[in-house]
Amino acid sequence: MENVFSLSPIDGLYTILLCVLVGIEVIRNVPAILHTPLMSGSNAISGIIIIGGVIQLLENDLGLNFTTIISCFGVLIGTINVSGGFFVTHRMLKMFKSSKN
Amino acid sequence: MILLANYGYLTATTLFVVGMILMGNPKKAARGNGLLILGMILAIISTFALSLSNTGTIPWNKIILISSLILIGTYLGRKISFSFKITRMPELVSLFNGFGGLCAALISLTGIIAYQGELNIFTKVILMGSLFLGLVTFSGSIIAYYKLAGKLKSKLSNNVIFMWITLFSCFLILFDGLMESNTFDFTISLVLLSIFSLLHGIFFANGVGGGDMPVLISVLNGLTGVLTAISGIYFENTIMVLLGVFVGATGLILTIQMSKAMNKSIRKVFIGGNKISKFKPTDLELKINETSPSSIASDLTYAKKVAIVPGYGLAIAQAQKTCLELKQLLNKYDTDVKFVIHPVAGRMPGHMNVLLAEANIPYEDILDLEQGNEYIAESDVCFVIGANDVVNISAENEKTSPIYGMPIIQTYKSEKVVVIKRSLSNGYADIQNPLFGEENCRMFFMDAKIGLEQIVVDLKER
Numbered sequence: 001m002e003n004v005f006s007l008s009p010i011d012g013l014y015t016i017l018l019c020v021l022v023g024i025e026v027i028r029n030v031p032a033i034l035h036t037p038l039m040s041g042s043n044a045i046s047g048i049i050i051i052g053g054v055i056q057l058l059e060n061d062l063g064l065n066f067t068t069i070i071s072c073f074g075v076l077i078g079t080i081n082v083s084g085g086f087f088v089t090h091r092m093l094k095m096f097k098s099s100k101n
Numbered sequence: 102m103i104l105l106a107n108y109g110y111l112t113a114t115t116l117f118v119v120g121m122i123l124m125g126n127p128k129k130a131a132r133g134n135g136l137l138i139l140g141m142i143l144a145i146i147s148t149f150a151l152s153l154s155n156t157g158t159i160p161w162n163k164i165i166l167i168s169s170l171i172l173i174g175t176y177l178g179r180k181i182s183f184s185f186k187i188t189r190m191p192e193l194v195s196l197f198n199g200f201g202g203l204c205a206a207l208i209s210l211t212g213i214i215a216y217q218g219e220l221n222i223f224t225k226v227i228l229m230g231s232l233f234l235g236l237v238t239f240s241g242s243i244i245a246y247y248k249l250a251g252k253l254k255s256k257l258s259n260n261v262i263f264m265w266i267t268l269f270s271c272f273l274i275l276f277d278g279l280m281e282s283n284t285f286d287f288t289i290s291l292v293l294l295s296i297f298s299l300l301h302g303i304f305f306a307n308g309v310g311g312g313d314m315p316v317l318i319s320v321l322n323g324l325t326g327v328l329t330a331i332s333g334i335y336f337e338n339t340i341m342v343l344l345g346v347f348v349g350a351t352g353l354i355l356t357i358q359m360s361k362a363m364n365k366s367i368r369k370v371f372i373g374g375n376k377i378s379k380f381k382p383t384d385l386e387l388k389i390n391e392t393s394p395s396s397i398a399s400d401l402t403y404a405k406k407v408a409i410v411p412g413y414g415l416a417i418a419q420a421q422k423t424c425l426e427l428k429q430l431l432n433k434y435d436t437d438v439k440f441v442i443h444p445v446a447g448r449m450p451g452h453m454n455v456l457l458a459e460a461n462i463p464y465e466d467i468l469d470l471e472q473g474n475e476y477i478a479e480s481d482v483c484f485v486i487g488a489n490d491v492v493n494i495s496a497e498n499e500k501t502s503p504i505y506g507m508p509i510i511q512t513y514k515s516e517k518v519v520v521i522k523r524s525l526s527n528g529y530a531d532i533q534n535p536l537f538g539e540e541n542c543r544m545f546f547m548d549a550k551i552g553l554e555q556i557v558v559d560l561k562e563r
Contacts, residue, residue, distance in 0.1 A: 012334070012342070015339065015342065015343065016330075016342065016346055019342070019343050019346040019347060019350075020346055020349075020350055022118065022347075023346060023347040023349070023350030023351065024350050024353075024354060026118070026121050026122055026125065026347075027121075027350055027351045027354045027355075028354060029125050030124060030125035031125065031127070031469065032442070032444055032450070032451055032454065032469045032470075033127065033442075033451060033454040033458075033464055033467055033469070034124065034125065034127060034130055034451060034454075035355065035449075035450035035451025035454070036190060036191075036194075036449060036450060036451035036452055036454065036455045037124065037130060037134075037451070037455070038124055038125075038351065038355075038450075038451070039194055039318070039319070039322055039351070039355065039449065039450060039451070040190075040193075040194050040197070041120075041121075041124055041133075041134055041137060042121075042322065042326070042347070042348045042351040042352075043194055043197055043198050043201065043322055043325065043348075044137065044141075044197075045117060045137055045140075045141065045344050045347070045348060046201055046322075046325040046326050046328075046329045046344065046345065046348040047141075047201055047204070048141065048144060048329060048340065048341055048344045048345075049201065049204055049205050049208065049325075049328065049329045049332050049341065049345075050145070050171075050204060051144060051145065051148045051336070051338060051340070051341060052208045052332050052333075052335075052336050052338070052341065053204065053207070053208050053211075054145065054148050054149075054167055055148060055152065055336055055338075056208065056211050056212070056215070057163060057166065057167055058148075058149075058152040058156075058160065058163055058167070059152070060211075060215055062162065062163060062166070066214065067211050067214050067215050070207045070210055070211055071207070071208070071211045072166070072170055073207060074203075074204045074207030074208050074211065075167065075170045075171070075174070075204075076170050076173060076174045076177075077174070077200045077203050077204045077207070078174070078200070078201065078204035078208075079170065079171050079173075079174025079175055079177075079178065080174045080177050080178040080181065080197070080200050081178070081197045081198075081200040081201040081204060082141060082174075082175075082178065083174060083175040083176075083177075083178030083179055083182075084177075084178030084179070084181050084182040084193075084197045084200075085178075085182075085194075085197050086134065086137065086138050086141075086178075087178060087179050087182040087183065088182040088185075088190070088193055088194070088197070089134045090131065090134055091182065091183070091187075092187070092190065092455050092458070093130045093131040093134055094131065095187070095455070095458040095459050095461075096127050096130065096131075096458045096464050097458070097461060097463055097464070098127070098128065098463055098464065098465060099463035099465050099466065
């Protein structure tokens with residue numbers, strides 16, 4: 001698949017560097033009381049990896065062969081990770097209440 | 102179409118970053134989670150658009166297949182996430198993390214098999230590396246899941262050796278596969294690599310002691326992030342790299358914070374995890390002052406400021422709700438009650454906070470280590486419920502103590518310390534706690550829940 005998003009290696013390194021810095025800065029400011037939801041939330045977004053599985057399924061021929069089956073299984077398992085992570089995070093955050101209301 | 106996909110990814114990235122920023126604020130965190138979900142949906146739709154722009158035709162059969170997979174996965178994920186109690190949150194997070202690792206491994210396996218002939222050495226390194234990491238994360242997380250559930254307690258004496266052997270084997274097979282030295286058929290190399298990666302994950306996680314679980318979970322979480330970033334490089338997909346690095350940073354920061362809070366180097370957690378330092382401070386004869394529920398109750402009613410230090414023992418005894426009741430009763434006497442939580446209380450970062458939130462204790466009344474110690478210094482009574490190692494004063498004043506240097510909750514700074522504990526037994530680190538013999542410390546030997554209930558009954562009768 002021709003990819004319009006491909007970066008030159010140096011652009012990629014800049015992106016990674018900035019991401020690390022932004023990531024560290026954002027996470028450092030999260031108070032300890034929110035660490036568990038933060039973890040399950042970040043667990044869910046690391047499931048963005050299913051995009052890779054989706055690309056593979058769109059790209060390859062859909063025959064009934066080994067690669068198709070493991071791709072499908074990968075996307076299924078990955079989606080469980082994504083949705084489960086978000087639902088759990090939501091469940092936990094709903095419980096955090098302020099004394100003011 | 103390309104433009105659409107491009108801006109879709111850009112918007113999704115913005116949603117993710119803003120969502121993560123909001124996740125740092127208790128008031129806005131739920132909204133942040135909503136933004137993350139929107140970002141995820143947008144990113145998947147953009148991926149479809151990207152593919153359409155490349156092929157020109159709409160492959161309906163594939164779109165239907167993928168959408169139904171996503172729908173089934175979402176349904177299953179929802180079902181699993183609601184079937185766990187809040188106390189079992191760390192298990193659930195490990196389980197999902199393992200799924201993420203397996204997904205990454207399957208994707209790289211597909212990549213290797215589908216393009217076997219035309220892979221250059223760089224993509225081969227990436228794919229085989231992420232197969233290895235993915236399977237290690239998978240089996241490691243599953244082991245963590247069983248350990249947290251208390252279903253797995255066996256400790257192998259030679260665990261560290263097995264860990265190194267399996268790791269070394271993985272590298273040998275990887276190297277062999279890359280060099281095309283044809284010792285094995287490529288398929289056999291892949292099978293061997295998978296088996297040894299799975300084994301390595303098992304030994305890697307199994308060597309970590311129960312008290313070090315928060316570090317293990319943070320590390321595994323970070324690993325899935327790294328995996329996602331690596332896959333992003335393979336697919337040349339910026340959003341995957343971005344988010345992967347983001348999650349990797351989360352894992353890294355939490356790992357560092359957790360190991361700092363335990364005063365244990367990361368190396369020690371994974372390699373020396375089983376060996377508890379043989380050198381123990383001399384067992385002192387402690388002068389124990391016992392107390393009763395009614396005298397604790399009267400101490401609490403006369404106090405202006407009370408600090409409660411809950412430990413994992415409180416969660417095991419399921420006494421969170423009773424804690425809230427106690428707090429509400431004391432608030433009627435104009436007593437200010439705050440909870441002070443050590444970063445490694447519980448089985449994962451922030452676990453104790455979630456447990457207290459479940460019991461409807463408002464988050465303003467929960468203090469972290471630093472604020473908590475300031476509060477305790479001004480408090481009249483410090484009430485320790487089911488915590489031990491995190492209030493062990495030998496971490497501050499006994500240089501030979503294995504936990505020397507670990508930041509603790511400075512309960513002794515309070516006018517009076519009251520401890521509810523089942524017995525005088527040592528805590529998880531197996532070190533005697535001299536706090537219990539201090540002059541201003543009173544002990545009440547009882548199960549946390551029963552003890553708290555007795556105090557609550559006494560308070561109600563007043």
